[in-house]
Amino acid sequence: MTRLRSPMPIVFVAAWAVYLVAGLYLSVHQQFFVGDSLSRVAAAQSVLFSRDPHAAAIGFVFTPLTALIQLPLTALTPYWPAVTADAVSAAVMSSAFMAGSVVQLAGVARDRRVWGWLAAVVTVLYAVDPMILFYGANGMSEAPFLFFLTWAVRRLIRWVDTDDVHDLVCAAVALGLAYLTRYDSVAAIAAAALLVGSVTWWRGPHTRRLARALLDVTLTASPGTVAFVVWAVTSWLITGDAFAQFTSEYGNAAIISQSGGSGSSTPGVALGFSVVEMLLLAPLLPVLMATIVAQRWRRGRVIPVLPPLAVCGAVLAFQVLSYARGSTFGFLRFYIVVIPLTAVIAMLAVPGHGHLPARRIGRLGAQPRPMRAPRRHHQVATAVLSVVVLAAAIPVTVWGMRSPKYAPQEFALAAVLRPEPSSTDPQHLDELRVDRSFSTERRLAEYLDGLDLSDGTVLTDTVFGFAVVARSTRPRQFVLPSDRDFTEVLNDPVRFGVRYLLTVPPTGRGASDAINLRYPTMYATGAELAVRVLDVPNVGADLPNWRVYRMR
Incomplete structure (x- = not known):
């Protein structure tokens, strides 16, 4: 009965419907495609319908999960050609996963019993963020990546309070699946393992402290490590390259070299560019983060804020470092993790009410734990600040997505959403060329x-x-x-x-x-x-x- 009364199925269906309609509009009606999405559609098609169909045809440059998820729909291609011809399978995949990330974000609020109006507003603002909407619709790997990261962050937030091994295992599985979606999940796995080990060490008894910390670190890192090793060994056995993304002529390093470089000249310039990219997606995040960390530090409850900072922060740091080293492009989508980071921090803006859900509270569980709650008007002010931070990001992101410099893969959306056939403006002509890609x-x-x-x-x-x-x-x-x-x-x-x-x-x-x-x-x-x-x-x-x- 509790599950029947849960709003989560409604949240999922509503978000999925919005993203799927947007995806079908872009792919079927507007014929607007992004290259990585089409390549995964072609890979799934090759597994089932090429002249030499076999599982290894899925390729080893990208991690496999995004294309594997599309296989069941791709099997319908003989009866519904648009599944591959118009990349419908990609739109279905990304819309479902992005809707799942919305559910996980709403789940953070539900776990902590935050005010209903705050949970609803933050969830809606996250769901309608233009970058979330676009990447929930276009069949790219960002949608499953954000789903697995938000799932892992939600479970780690629960774990730091409950010490429930079920939450820790779920977080570990989510991070392992995230690696099968995007290589930069390695940073998230390492950060999560370090966080879990540190928290267990800090709050555990002096006896067997090291053993407990090592056990929790092993639980956290094992699925990701297994995914890393199995995928690398499989790639090496079949292609001769353990890490085709970096060594193959089809990999990212080769693409950057053949395209004339990543666009970053010096580490300082690259760092400044990355900071601007993140501020375009969450311009007021530093203000919100400083406010909430300061409040929780005074109340002695800063640990629940650490999971989103560690997991999402590690991914962002990985992208900043990669761009500074010239090993990736300056794409706005590579910094999209800052959006769920902002939303989760907003959900942690006010103290929760009641106990976090747990199957079995561990020995080091921190609930219930007495804490100094701030006065109600302080809570309301912080909650309003959280909403303002998320709401202010939307117009800034829309403006940033119009920039060819900072959003080279997104700025052509203007030609789709607001066509101007007679315009001779140079930027509009560039938008049309990107819109006509493929x-x-x-x-x-x-x-x-x-x-x-x-x-x-x-x-x-x-x-x-x-x-x-x-x-x-x-x-x-x-x-x-x-x-x-x-x-x-x-x-x-x-x-x-x-x-x-x-x-x-x-x-x-x-x-x-x-x-x-x-x-x-x-x-x-x-x-x-x-x-x-x-x-x-x-x-x-x-x-x-x-x-x-x-x-x-």
């Missing part, structure tokens, strides 16, 4: 589908070709790098029945294209093997002009 590849896929080709007759790499493959309703016509005989076919395409090759210029990221590596003059002349039959100028931003060659 439209050329999708038209190319429709052209190839219209040729009614046999299986294995089109050779392409997925450096850029993933968008062509994802759009195609005949994925078996392509020979892809994930096919186990790809190298053999590439070396002797005539013998294996290849009729067409999709080529891109051998510059920038195109330098790593397998066809260019094997036949350096293919794009320019056909390498005396093929005849050029089609030139396809690209209308998208930072995407190559295609040439289609037919084998002689």
Whole structure:
């Protein structure tokens, strides 16, 4: 009966519906796609419907969970082509996970029995934040990443008060799954283990203090460590690269090198850029954090604030360091964790009422613990400050998402939401080019589908070709790098029945294209093997002009 009375299913369904409708509007109606989302759709499609379907076709550059979740929906592609052609599976995945993050945030308030109006307002402001709304809709990995982080933070907040091993295990599992979603979860796992060990050591009895701390650290870090080792070993056994994201020609390091660098010149400039990115998402967070930490420090209840600071702060520190070292791009989405951090801190603004839920309070459980509660008008003032902090972030974030410099992947939304066909403003023209990204590849896929080709007759790499493959309703016509005989076919395409090759210029990221590596003059002349039959100028931003060659 308690579960039936819980508002959480309603919160989930409402948030999921909003994000899913937004996702279908962007993908199906507006044909607006983000590259990483399409690549995961293509990976899931390759596992089930390529000419060589097998589990390893999911690829090892990205961690696998985001694409794996899409497999059940991808299986419906023969009956509903839009699942992959319009990336519907990605929209369903991200919308469900982002709705789950909203539920976890609301769960923090429900666990602590905070004022109902504060819980409702903070939850709604988090859910409608423009970055949360966009990344709940566009099929990217941010949605599952935020879900697992908020789940882990919620359970760690409960654990520091209850010492309930169930909460600790749930937090550990969430962090392990987070690693299978994004590599930067390594920082969150390390920070959580350090926090748990320190808290156990600090509040435990002098006898067996070290043993208890080591046991809790092991519980916290084990799922993430297992995920790290298993994924690295699997990648090494199949591809020869344990960490393809960093060493593969398709990995992040190679992309940055081929694209001319990350954009950061010096560590000082990079640090300033990262600070601006975070302030665009949560401009008043430092004020709220200082206020709440100071209040809780005076009352001797600062420990419950540490889980969100440790877990989310570690991820942000990882991103700042990575950008300063030039090993990642300056994308606004890489700092999105600051939004749930702000919302959780807001939920901790006022003292909770009643006991935290626990299956079994541990020996070191801190509830119930007497504390000096602030006066009611102080509580109300702090709660209002929390709401103001979250509300003020929304217009600032909207403004920041319009900046090509600070939001290179988001600023084109303006062309989708407020089209101006006759405008000649340079920024609007840039927005249109980003908005049209992958439209050329999708038209190319429709052209190839219209040729009614046999299986294995089109050779392409997925450096850029993933968008062509994802759009195609005949994925078996392509020979892809994930096919186990790809190298053999590439070396002797005539013998294996290849009729067409999709080529891109051998510059920038195109330098790593397998066809260019094997036949350096293919794009320019056909390498005396093929005849050029089609030139396809690209209308998208930072995407190559295609040439289609037919084998002689």
